[in-house]
Every structure is written in structure tokens, then in C-alpha cells.
Amino acid sequence: MANEHGAPSLAELQPVSVPDDAKFKRRLRALQLRLLHAQNHLRDTADLAVCVVFEGMDAAGKGGAIRRLSGRLDPRGYRVHAIGAPVEAELRHHYLWRFASRMPQLGEITVFDRSWYGRVLVERVEGFATTEEWERAYEEIVAFERMHAAGRTLLVKFWLHVSPEEQLKRFRERETDPFKEYKITPEDWRNREKRAEYEVAAEEMFRRTHWPGAPWTLIHGDDKQHARLRVLQEVVARVEERLPELCALPQKD
Numbered sequence: 001m002a003n004e005h006g007a008p009s010l011a012e013l014q015p016v017s018v019p020d021d022a023k024f025k026r027r028l029r030a031l032q033l034r035l036l037h038a039q040n041h042l043r044d045t046a047d048l049a050v051c052v053v054f055e056g057m058d059a060a061g062k063g064g065a066i067r068r069l070s071g072r073l074d075p076r077g078y079r080v081h082a083i084g085a086p087v088e089a090e091l092r093h094h095y096l097w098r099f100a101s102r103m104p105q106l107g108e109i110t111v112f113d114r115s116w117y118g119r120v121l122v123e124r125v126e127g128f129a130t131t132e133e134w135e136r137a138y139e140e141i142v143a144f145e146r147m148h149a150a151g152r153t154l155l156v157k158f159w160l161h162v163s164p165e166e167q168l169k170r171f172r173e174r175e176t177d178p179f180k181e182y183k184i185t186p187e188d189w190r191n192r193e194k195r196a197e198y199e200v201a202a203e204e205m206f207r208r209t210h211w212p213g214a215p216w217t218l219i220h221g222d223d224k225q226h227a228r229l230r231v232l233q234e235v236v237a238r239v240e241e242r243l244p245e246l247c248a249l250p251q252k253d
Helices: 021-044 062-070 116-120 131-150 164-176 186-193 195-209 224-242 244-248
Strands: 049-056 078-082 109-113 153-161 216-220
Touching: 021 062, 021 224, 021 244, 049 062, 049 224, 062 078, 062 109, 062 153, 062 224, 116 131, 116 195, 131 153, 131 195, 153 224, 164 186, 186 195, 195 216, 216 224, 224 244
Parallel strands: 049 109, 049 153, 078 109, 153 216
Antiparallel strands: none
């Protein structure tokens, strides 16, 4: 089981705002450029894979953060997997099977929009997994992550949070915007009614799956620009920490 000491908590999150659009755009460009340099280095010389996992509340900004994270990368070197309910063929295997086949190869960046943590979140709350199954999953997940970390995969895990008030505002905007209406479903409204249960499940998930090789980073997403910058900052910092030789490369703004 993961070491529970030092795990983050939703209670620690506070809304943060980016001062202005111009400053946001400058920071975004600089971080995207650093990540592109890192991707090129990964592909050409590094013996490392990068796996970025996104979990969080509905309408917390996962999709927007992923677009900014991947928007300037070479499309040949990254993949984004949007994870939904397992199909019939996947249900015939252990639940981690469909994720193992999507993990990045050395030199690649892979992003999961939802992940194996569905077993201890939606499957737990909605009753799709038995208590025995989701209780057992914490140790299975940490073992899965440890195995990949030992195989030179860098795991970066995000939880994007949003206040109930901002979430409601975004839900209503999605209902009236023809370019966003596909994002809102009756399931989103049902999940909102169970928000307290999802928060309890998330807190236990942080406690039991936060470990040094794959810590959780919690981000308050009420300000979308702040959340997007924090995601990029964390990924860049974690990759550069593992690849210190990047610091010696010329950085162009």
C-alpha cells in the first residue's frame, strides 16, 4: 500500500487567479516551448517515457488543460487517451489490462483523460464495483504504477477541482453553447448530486495512492488560466528534474 503520509487534500485548495491575459499568454508560450524541447530530447536521446494522468470533477477544465499541454507538441510523439466505460471485450480482462496496453513507450508522452482511478472513483460511487473490488484496487494501482516507474516511466497525476458554484455556471453555459453542448449529459447532473460522495472517494484515493514515485498534484480550476499554467509548470518541472541535461540546452523564448 502507498505511504499515506504527506498526501494532499481538497481542504488545502484555494482559488488562484492569473493577473492578466497578456501575462498568461507569455507564460503559456514559454512553458509550451520548454515542453517541446523536452519532447524532442525524449525522442532523440532519453531513456524515459512520460505518462500524465488527469482526474477531477466534471467541468473542472481537464480538456482545456490537456489541449494547452499538447497543443505545441510534435503529434508524432504523444498520444491522448480519453477513457470511457469499458467495452464488452475489455470487461473480460482485469480492469488494468486496457490501461497497460495504452502506456507510453520510451521516448513518448501519453496523456490519460480519466484513468485506472475510475475503479476507486466512479465505479465505487456508482456501485459498478463491489466494496471488495475497489478496496483491493488501491494496492493493485500502486503496484501497477510502481512497475511502470521501475521501467523508466515518469508518472504525473493531476486532480483538477472546481467549486460547486463554478461547476453549475459551466454546466449551464454548456447547455446553451452549440460548441459545448456535447460536453453536458444527464450523467453529469447525476454526478453533481453525488458530489459529496465523490469528494470522500477522492480524499481516500489521495491518501492511499500518493507515493514518492507518483505523487498527486491538486489544482483549483475555478480560474482556467491558472489551472492550465499549473499543469504545464508541473509537467515541465517533473520532466526536467528527470532529465537534468535539459538545463544545459539553449532555451529560446
